Amino acid sequence: MAYIPEDKLLEIKAAASIEEVVGQYVKLERKGKDLWGICPFHADSKPSFKVSPDRGIFHCSSWRLPARRASSGPMSLRVRVMP
Numbered sequence: 001m002a003y004i005p006e007d008k009l010l011e012i013k014a015a016a017s018i019e020e021v022v023g024q025y026v027k028l029e030r031k032g033k034d035l036w037g038i039c040p041f042h043a044d045s046k047p048s049f050k051v052s053p054d055r056g057i058f059h060c061s062s063w064r065l066p067a068r069r070a071s072s073g074p075m076s077l078r079v080r081v082m083p
């Protein structure tokens, strides 16, 4: 299985910030420490896509789990940019 070497991950981490990378594709508006925008992963009508620069993650609060797990609330899609 291919992987990205740790030194390359650190190089990417130093060169890119999550808000700059995501901001190239999603118009973000700062609200406090987080940034919000229209989610690029579904037909979003109001900003439900949050980017948290201090945590290095993004999260869509509109996504729902399949019905069998709906009671557990909104689904979190978290992608860690920084190792």
Ligand SMILES: [Zn+2]
Pocket (backbone or CB within 6 Å): 039, 040, 041, 042, 044, 048, 049, 060, 061, 062, 063
């Ligand atoms: Zn979404």
